[in-house]
Amino acid sequence: MLRRLYSEFGRPRHIAARLLTRRCCVQHHAFSTSILRFEKQLGGPAFPSAGKKDIHSKVVHHVSSNELREEIEADANKTATGHALPSFLERDIDALRSGKHVVEEAIRLGNRQKLHRAEASETVEFGVPVGSSGLTYPAKMDAVFARDSCTCPMCVDPSSKQKQFQTSDIPANIKATSTLDPEKQTLEVTWTNDIPGFPKDHVTRFDLKPASVSCKDSVYHPLEPKNRLVWDGKTIAEKNKWISYDRYMKDELVLHEALEQLGRYGLVFLTGVPDSEKSVEHIVSRIGILKDTFYGRTWDVKSIPNAKNIAYTHQYLGLHMDLMYVTNPPHLQLLHSLRARSPGGESIFSDSLHAAFTLERTDRAAFDVLTSTPVPFYYKNDNQSYAKWRPTIELAEPLAGLSPNPTNTVVSASADDPVLGTSLAGREILEGVQPPPRIKCINYSPPFQAPFAPTALADLGLSGLVPFGPLSATQKFAPLHDALQKFAKLVESPEALFEHRLEEGQCVIFDNRRVLHARRAFDASKGERWLKGAYVDDDVFFSRWRVLAEKAAGRAREGEKVWERLYGKV
Secondary structure (H helix, E strand, O other), X not given: OHHHHHHHHOOOOOHHHHHHHHXXXXXXXXXXXXXXXXXXXXXXXXXXXXXXXXXXXXXXHHOOOHHHHHHHHHHHOOOOOOOOOOHHHHHXXXXXXXXXXXXXXXXXXXXXXXXXXXXXXXEEEEEEEOOOOOOEEEEEEEHHHHHHOOOOOOOEOOOOOOEOOOHHHOOOOOEEEEEEEOXXXXXXXXXXOOOOOOOOOOEEEEEOOHHHHOOOOOOOOOOOOOOEEEOOHHHHHHHOOEEEXXXXXXXXXXXXXXXXXXXXXXXXEEEOOOOOOOHHHHHHHOOOOOOOEOOEOEEEEOOOOOOOOHHHOOOOEEEEOOOOOOOOOOOEEEEEEEEEOOOEOOEEEEEHHHHHHHHHHHOHXXXXXXXXXXXXXEEEEOOEEEEEEEEOEEEOOOOOOOOOOHHHOEEEOOOOOXXXXXXXXXXXXXXXXXXXXXXXXEOOOHHHEOOOOHHHHHHOOOHHHOOOOHHHHHHHHHHHHHHHHHHHHHHHOHHHEEEEOOOOOOEEEEEOOOEEEEEOOEOHHHOOEEEEEEEEOHHHHHHHHHHHHHHHHHHHHHHHHHHHHHHOOO
């Protein structure tokens, strides 16, 4: 298949397009939209002498041949760079080996047809149209699931956006009669034995257009970053964004840009911040409400006598995350520099996500230890007592009924990455590819790690949570010690660190569940160093980001409509 495409249309201009052809030969129903997306990124056709429809017809023409399966399996087991096969392609090859009936069914359903009406049944069968190709992807929904998904004004209040019935209200023997309109790309479902109280003419409508099927603008879809880009010191220095405070405060597009940067890289800087203790509150107000803690709504980072926290000293403070000892640590941390008049005190940042995935690829045994062995964190001082056990690397739970959480997608921000960039072939190829481990966050804060000694744990009331019994403690502690050493070596390596001295009027915002921060020692006797800090919870951050992303998607759709009116559909 690939040899046919290359010989007829020429080799793709870009390595990403080459891998795309491999993927789409297996998942050909995604070809139209995928090749269009890459052509937009490339600024021209992916293939030198062919249009999208030409290539699509070639793929479809050969898609049911036995030779195709053999060619794809042989050709796809080598990526364009000669490295290991990405996990998404392995899954597609496995699906292809299981039989090609789905492909054949997609072709059968792909012919343009008049309204197709299905008889009442306990399932809803239909074809999801793919772009403008005329091809549809076969789909099937349980009738109860389809009924529960109805968002008509009778089912979801237009004002409050709240559901008007309970899932448990739906009769188990409900039956659906569906009508598919391939031209309008809509599916209408009527119900036999509907929820008591609903009229007999109640209709559930589904928009099958690709933009709607993706659920990107659905209030029910947990919109998260498309992917997280891991980085080292050199990469983040190139990718950093320095955003004007005035533009951040006044321009919603700039605010969205800042949140996108935080979602992808976990780090962004503001400049020109007013010299006021209230400025950090104003910055947070653009996102949502502050997270209040026992440190206060905002807090001062400066050297004070008899400090209750090492941050309030002039000493070196190693890489760590804040508040690992509370149930819900803050997602974002903000530090606004009000005074920077003492020598030293440079801020240091390291991407713990990069270290975690590097460890997963170079030493899976150590990675597994850090995902399965909880570590105690505590704060017991100044009439406060907090304690929490957490694994160093916390894996995400899959979302039932939905595709895997996009926040777990990770790619290298640099094709030169010695581990991720080489084995995964860089960002362009990996756009949207999900590695095997789905990492939710990292929990790493050595200054606030509780002692493992049983007596100390008993004093904290945590003796019942010790991850291993006293008799085998030393034996089971050894693998954890070894894994933590390897993790620390990765996050502390000079190549991993990004160092910056926060000048007065600058504010850094970073992801406290991903980006480790540290501070070099400073000489408090030669000048004042004063940062004003604040926290933001994850729910607040994602809510604001979701709203801005939905607005951006709406603007993009309007732009596409204008394009279609001027130039026609692509």
